[in-house]
Amino acid sequence: xxxxxxxxxxxxxxxxxxxxxxxxxxxxxxxxxxxxxxxxxxxxxxxxxxxxxxxxxxxxxxxxxxxxxxxxx
Numbered sequence: 001x002x003x004x005x006x007x008x009x010x011x012x013x014x015x016x017x018x019x020x021x022x023x024x025x026x027x028x029x030x031x032x033x034x035x036x037x038x039x040x041x042x043x044x045x046x047x048x049x050x051x052x053x054x055x056x057x058x059x060x061x062x063x064x065x066x067x068x069x070x071x072x073x
Contacts, residue, residue: 006019044058
């Protein structure tokens with residue numbers, strides 16, 4: 001199927017799920033790269049308190065705060 005046909009069917013609200021190989025699907029700009037950062041103990045303690053207060057993991061808190069600071073919600 002050509003992209004124009006796919007777009008037309010999608011825009012018309014048709015179910016195009018059978019046309020997609022979800023195993024190969026990628027989301028642009030969401031490639032994961034591992035970064036190691038060393039923090040002083042007092043920073044880690046503060047991160048842990050705030051993440052516990054919010055009910056999320058330390059890693060999730062750091063990701064949210066950095067994304068917010070960079071303006072990439």
